[in-house]
Amino acid sequence: MRELGLDPYGHRQHDLLSLAEAAGRYDEAADATHQESAAARKGVLKDNPEAEDAPPMIDDRPRVRVAGRVMLIRDSGKLVWMNLRDASHESFQVAVSKADCDELGFALAKQTDLGDIVVASGPLMKTRKGETTIWASGLEPGSKCLVPPPSKHDGLQDQELRYRQRYVDLWSNPETTSVFMLRARVIAALRAHLASIGFVEVETPMLQSQAGGAAARPFVTHLNALDMDLYLRIAPELYLKRLLVGGMPRVFEINRNFRNEGVDRSHNPEFTMIELYEAFGDCSTVMDISESLVRVAAKVASKMRAGETGVRAEGGSLVLPFGDLSIDYAPAFDRVNYGELFERGLGFAFTDHDRARAEATKRGIKTRNEAGEDIDIVFIINELFEEFAEPKLDPARPTWIVGYPAALSPLTRPMADDPSLADRADLFIAGMEIGPHYTELNDPDVQAAKFREQLAGVDDEERTFRSFDADFIRALKSGMPPAGGMGLGIDRLMMLMADQRSIRDVLLFPFMRPEAT
RNA sequence: GAGGGCGUAGCUCAGUUGGCAGAGCAGCGGACUUUUAAUCCGCGGGUCCAGGGUUCGAGUCCCUGCGCCCUUACCA
Numbered sequence: 001m002r003e004l005g006l007d008p009y010g011h012r013q014h015d016l017l018s019l020a021e022a023a024g025r026y027d028e029a030a031d032a033t034h035q036e037s038a039a040a041r042k043g044v045l046k047d048n049p050e051a052e053d054a055p056p057m058i059d060d061r062p063r064v065r066v067a068g069r070v071m072l073i074r075d076s077g078k079l080v081w082m083n084l085r086d087a088s089h090e091s092f093q094v095a096v097s098k099a100d101c102d103e104l105g106f107a108l109a110k111q112t113d114l115g116d117i118v119v120a121s122g123p124l125m126k127t128r129k130g131e132t133t134i135w136a137s138g139l140e141p142g143s144k145c146l147v148p149p150p151s152k153h154d155g156l157q158d159q160e161l162r163y164r165q166r167y168v169d170l171w172s173n174p175e176t177t178s179v180f181m182l183r184a185r186v187i188a189a190l191r192a193h194l195a196s197i198g199f200v201e202v203e204t205p206m207l208q209s210q211a212g213g214a215a216a217r218p219f220v221t222h223l224n225a226l227d228m229d230l231y232l233r234i235a236p237e238l239y240l241k242r243l244l245v246g247g248m249p250r251v252f253e254i255n256r257n258f259r260n261e262g263v264d265r266s267h268n269p270e271f272t273m274i275e276l277y278e279a280f281g282d283c284s285t286v287m288d289i290s291e292s293l294v295r296v297a298a299k300v301a302s303k304m305r306a307g308e309t310g311v312r313a314e315g316g317s318l319v320l321p322f323g324d325l326s327i328d329y330a331p332a333f334d335r336v337n338y339g340e341l342f343e344r345g346l347g348f349a350f351t352d353h354d355r356a357r358a359e360a361t362k363r364g365i366k367t368r369n370e371a372g373e374d375i376d377i378v379f380i381i382n383e384l385f386e387e388f389a390e391p392k393l394d395p396a397r398p399t400w401i402v403g404y405p406a407a408l409s410p411l412t413r414p415m416a417d418d419p420s421l422a423d424r425a426d427l428f429i430a431g432m433e434i435g436p437h438y439t440e441l442n443d444p445d446v447q448a449a450k451f452r453e454q455l456a457g458v459d460d461e462e463r464t465f466r467s468f469d470a471d472f473i474r475a476l477k478s479g480m481p482p483a484g485g486m487g488l489g490i491d492r493l494m495m496l497m498a499d500q501r502s503i504r505d506v507l508l509f510p511f512m513r514p515e516a517t
Numbered sequence: 518g519a520g521g522g523c524g525u526a527g528c529u530c531a532g533u534u535g536g537c538a539g540a541g542c543a544g545c546g547g548a549c550u551u552u553u554a555a556u557c558c559g560c561g562g563g564u565c566c567a568g569g570g571u572u573c574g575a576g577u578c579c580c581u582g583c584g585c586c587c588u589u590a591c592c593a
Binding site for chain 2: 075077079081083093113114127129149151152154155156158160163172261267378383515
């Protein structure tokens, strides 16, 4: 290619259209006129090659200039066919003819390999088989692909390679690109919706001197300038609440949290959460916001799906597939009481602590910790609940679990009419926990007591990253308005929207063990 | 952490009872101006994940390790 005087790695281009835009510019009338005039001229010249009165060629076909990755190539001597792909279009045909393309372009076409990026320009026409095609007048290098491309039929199948070499996965498997296009559109729509109801997006520290706002093991890093350890945040909660104190009444943050824990189908060490606080709201106001956000996301997803399949979503319903399930996001989400669900799953009331301890032993749930001490009954109850009651939920119906025991939710305001219950709701869809919703605690004395209580129960290792957040208590002492708060796991939401069973399939670069060298 | 599956050419995959390492595509050389996974002729291509064992002989059987996938557990 260099021998032709071409730079295999291309240069800046003007007036490029996406392949989808280019396909949309095809003009049937112009194509027909051109074909007729060419045929007429050819007919006259055939009889008399010297004919002065041969009709002129009329060519006002739209001309386009596109760039794309070569996915297929068919070389039949003096005519080379290629199919280009970009993010907008899976396969768009270009024909490079020796007679009609400039000499350099044709020479390039003969040297083009699968996987190369090329820039093609020329008029739009249709082939005999009716496929819209650029009949190239010029072809230029975009970028050379030196790596052998994946199978042109099957794309890249190997899961490990798909995650490790996402750049290849993206160009070789168009379904992968569409998952991430959907992700981008959903997140943009969530932001737009929140802005439209008066929420302000903020950014709070990811490097924190103590990792608060959730119960999880943090990642540790070091600030050399001050020779001190810092933690990657496990949640933004305590900073967002400080903003409520400061007078920002409706704030949210869509950003990464980091948790130094297990890696599996629904857990990645870094993951994206939307966390939101509404002053003078409560658990039920933020539940409404979440329902509308999930519905906004489902609308974007069903619109994109309809665009792909050409099928319109039926009026009033927002049904999306998830594995074997069909989930309708349109109707109001179900609500079920923690206590009722517990009874349905276990056959007795969760307030019967003696029975709970006995059942736990019978059903093989730990009732003592490693030190041989009795585990607090609330954790045993929760264990029973998660194991035997949560599975009773219909996975195909988005469901709120409400009325959690107060003892399980130390950072939540108790219900006014029953202080043994917390004003908290958790959203479950398809058996996945999507996010907790709370009426936030804003009494500094109660909060301080809860912090102390929590700290009393932790071991030495945990104490290194969890300490009493005195500044947060000081902030509450300034007065935090009563508020509702919620967190939604964006990655899990995207698994539902994109019908992907693994969190790795909705993260562009999921965590992978480093490759052996 | 436990159980199961997989790992063979650049990619997608076969490989029978333990008996010479295979196919398609990709690559290289050649033919071809309306092809659609183009076609036709010819040619190269291997640390069978790694290490050990059984055996006359191991891609195949056994053990150990590594990686990925699935299930399950843990992560209040």
